[in-house]
Amino acid sequence: MKKHDQDFIRRQNRLTVFEMIKNQHPISRAAIAKRTGMSPTTVSRIVTELTEQGYLFESDQVSEGVGRKSTLLDIVSASVLSIGVELDRGHMNVGIVDLQGNLLCGGKYPRDPDESPDKTIARISEAIDGLTKLQEIDRTRIVGIGVGLPGIVNNEKGIVMFSVQLGWKNVALADRLKELTGYEVAVDNELKVKALAEHLKGVAIGSSRTALLGFGNGVGSALILEGEIYRGETNSAGEIGHTTVDPNGMMCECGKTGCLQTYINIGSLLSEANRIRPIRTIEELFEARRSGEQWAVQLIERALMYMAITVNNIVCMYNPDSVILSGELVDKIPEVYEEVEALCHSRFIWEPLRGSFAFHRSELNERGVVIGSGLLSQNRFFELS
């Protein structure tokens, strides 16, 4: 039951106006009033407030209707900055994101897979120091840090509950990183923030129900409903990696058999490939297929089929208007997107739902998690302020 008291409405209206300007700038006060249904007085009050706080500026004058002129409002992109961090097994990415979701600068840092949480947290802090000094960033503009990582995250408390890829369990990441840096820290699952980034700044702008799939070292998905991340009861919604796709299938590290991830994640594919001959990277594996090695053809075709099946299963369950494929497999190997899309259209999507959604390749690619984490941190800041 939502509160509809005055204070709630005031904050909600402020967010609504600000979101509209962020997404549809430049825009006039009159257009905002029309599209939100708010009174011109309310819109003007909020715009004045946001301008005084330095987030907006008045840009051009345009004619609207007969003889009337109105002033367009725009965003001061650099008025708010945040740090976006992507943590993965073998590397981390740190970047600085502005109010419009632009990545101002960033760096990629190797990470020892066995590194302790304390060590990683210290290195995030160092990377932020380095980046802000090197780029002469005004640190007073930074409103917080967002961190995206593979695994199950308690997003309210900023605790990493469980991450196979990082080898972490119950790590109070937000509290510890805040202690070191002084900034507010938001933590979330990497695919959830990536989907948010694609929804706000990437390929799914304007979508009401975006499903993003990640095919890489893990397998997962995320759903954005009306601009909000759908989290479920324990922020685990979309954990498709352990849905069962063949009860007689391979043993999964989770203790069940035939989990989706055993057929398509990079680790599983390489481990299967190494039964035949030494293969170190996913590029090598696809190269073996291109040169006609039958075992590689079979292994990859099975993986592509399961990816298409996954798209169908997501479409049947979530009935989205947009499906985005992302992850290392999609980013690095051009044929993955093309073949999965073709398989979906020719065979694997249930007939009544064909054409019910737009099919996209991730637009932000490996920048998605950093941008999404940065935007998550900004959203948190504006919701609280």
Added chain:
Amino acid sequence: MKKHDQDFIRRQNRLTVFEMIKNQHPISRAAIAKRTGMSPTTVSRIVTELTEQGYLFESDQVSEGVGRKSTLLDIVSASVLSIGVELDRGHMNVGIVDLQGNLLCGGKYPRDPDESPDKTIARISEAIDGLTKLQEIDRTRIVGIGVGLPGIVNNEKGIVMFSVQLGWKNVALADRLKELTGYEVAVDNELKVKALAEHLKGVAIGSSRTALLGFGNGVGSALILEGEIYRGETNSAGEIGHTTVDPNGMMCECGKTGCLQTYINIGSLLSEANRIRPIRTIEELFEARRSGEQWAVQLIERALMYMAITVNNIVCMYNPDSVILSGELVDKIPEVYEEVEALCHSRFIWEPLRGSFAFHRSELNERGVVIGSGLLSQNRFFELS
């Protein structure tokens, strides 16, 4: 982008207060103000309005705090009535539902599986006439008709897009039934309204994320998020029957192989059983298993395993707080619920999500669709009024 203009807020507040009284009656004005965050003045104004319209009455006086007395508000159950209709292949159920979701009376009517839409619509209208006359129902109290059925429904326009069970395609059910009866008609997928009924009046009261599964002549699911049916882009969310659970599996009527429903829906189970010997009903099939016929043991154990896998897949995708099993297989065969629950707990739920949800058997059983359809029709009425 939601409108937060005054009119929207007024209607929203009215619905919020009414919903709270419906769900938590008897309740005082002060308690409503406290729980909604609305001002006491606003709450009083809305309560006066709803009382004048005949929906509420003042019941007892109670002491709240030191020496203060406050009046409790309650619902006039019979002030609003609606017709709930369940349409299925071989029968239809029609009932009259009051404001509290009580089924006042109802009847079950056989239906010829080949009956035309016009014939069925005429028979629904006759059934309503018969029922209201027999039970001396005040027809001026009836605010509309809700119809729940298996298949894909355009709920906004009240069109049955596609129903294998009824053999219907593109039937403008709402318009045609309204023409005959004069009532507003809401149409929806049967599992969506059943989930709504269990959420509002059944086993999942108070849940924020309810997933309901239906195992019967079809296989499907529905998700209720914060009291609202999650519909997806084309009202098809939850259509798990055609998720692929074994790409090498049996041919499905949809043209794909290994769809979930080929392993667990009643038609498929009977068709498989009849390869061995004539079996006419699902009860007979389970009887064969109980008497130790090995083929029946295998067929049913495979079905139960796939049901448990389905629960896991739903839990991984939706991350609900409650899972409800429903449908003919669960209602008619006691061991289905018990064995699926045991399989889930022992093997099939991904370990990090064990204990993240409550497991329930449907409480409303075969009344669920009629009650849910009736409540859907009432919700529509109050949203518009």
